[in-house]
Amino acid sequence: MRYFIEIAYNGKNYFGWQRQPEQISVQQVLEETISTLLRKDIKLTGAGRTDTGVHAKQLFAHFDFDEIENFDEFIFRMNSFLPKDISVKNIFEVTEDAHARFDAVEREYEYLISLKKDPFSQDFAFQINNKPALDLMNQAAEMLFTHRDFQCFSRSKTDVKTYNCTIVKAFWKATDNKLIFTIAADRFLRNMVRAIVGTLLDVGYGKTTLEEFKRILKSKRREEAGASAPAHGLYLTKVIYPDNIKA
Numbered sequence: 740m741r742y743f744i745e746i747a748y749n750g751k752n753y754f755g756w757q758r759q760p761e762q763i764s765v766q767q768v769l770e771e772t773i774s775t776l777l778r779k780d781i782k783l784t785g786a787g788r789t790d791t792g793v794h795a796k797q798l799f800a801h802f803d804f805d806e807i808e809n810f811d812e813f814i815f816r817m818n819s820f821l822p823k824d825i826s827v828k829n830i831f832e833v834t835e836d837a838h839a840r841f842d843a844v845e846r847e848y849e850y851l852i853s854l855k856k857d858p859f860s861q862d863f864a865f866q867i868n869n870k871p872a873l874d875l876m877n878q879a880a881e882m883l884f885t886h887r888d889f890q891c892f893s894r895s896k897t898d899v900k901t902y903n904c905t906i907v908k909a910f911w912k913a914t915d916n917k918l919i920f921t922i923a924a925d926r927f928l929r930n931m932v933r934a935i936v937g938t939l940l941d942v943g944y945g946k947t948t949l950e951e952f953k954r955i956l957k958s959k960r961r962e963e964a965g966a967s968a969p970a971h972g973l974y975l976t977k978v979i980y981p982d983n984i985k986a
Contacts, residue, residue, distance in 0.1 A: 740800065740804060740807075740835075741803050741809065741823065741834070742804065743830065743834055744800055744830045745797060745830070746798050747796050748798075749794055751971065753792075753824075757788040765825060768821065769800070772817060772821055776813070776817065777807075778874070783800040783802050784800060784838065786839045788929075789931065790933075790970055792971050792972050793975070795974065799837050799978050801833065801858065804974045814830060824965040834932065842981065842984055844925065844981060845977075846923065846925075846975065847908065848927070848975055850865070850920040851918075853917055854870055862971055864972050868916075869911075871918075872944075873911050873913060875949065876942055876943040877911050878909055878949055884906055888959075890902040890959040891934075891964050892928065892934035892935050893929060893931055893934075893956050893961060897929045904924045907923050917931055920939070922935065923977070933967040933973060936967075937967050939952075957971075
């Protein structure tokens with residue numbers, strides 16, 4: 740049987756989702772915990788891989804096992820064994836060919852910026868001192884909808900067959916003393932969201948004009964775009980699947 744597990748985690752202490760040769764990852768901790776509880780070597784396949792220090796409010800992974808009889812008990816036991824910065828939110832059975840990565844139809848991220856010094860959000864938001872022009876940043880964000888090749892925002896050394904992504908949501912909003920950037924697409928490239936945020940901030944501060952932003956999109960060159968925003972302000976917030984994957 741194949742199962743989807745829904746998790747959330749604070750990424751501060753981890754070198755991303757994916758297993759690393761000599762560094763601790765969220766995947767490693769989860770696999771070791773599930774394997775201990777089920778007394779079988781379990782391998783997880785995640786919906787995607789978040790970078791070092793990035794957080795996830797919702798991420799799914801799948802694994803195969805003969806049968807889990809009581810989901811509530813399994814979730815309780817998992818959360819009892821896991822460290823405080825990783826939690827299991829749900830588990831459910833899916834069809835035998837369901838795939839956590841390839842069947843995802845949409846992923847959504849949020850990037851959080853604090854406009855004042857806040858000791859309670861220093862690990863969870865990027866602090867800036869001057870508020871950028873949100874109207875200009877939202878105008879630039881709208882250009883993302885009509886573009887497809889996002890190589891300019893991709894990590895240089897990455898093994899992908901295509902740089903094409905379809906962005907369906909991208910906007911900034913201000914609330915209290917924070918700025919929140921929300922972006923959703925069918926897929927994302929490595930480092931893509933942080934590179935977009937950093938470049939949009941350049942637009943908001945007048946370092947990059949809207950015409951220059953359009954040129955950056957067409958350039959396909961990472962060095963033309965702005966610096967990546969820090970990882971600790973980024974959250975994977977939602978992964979959407981078709982209803983027919985459930986068993």
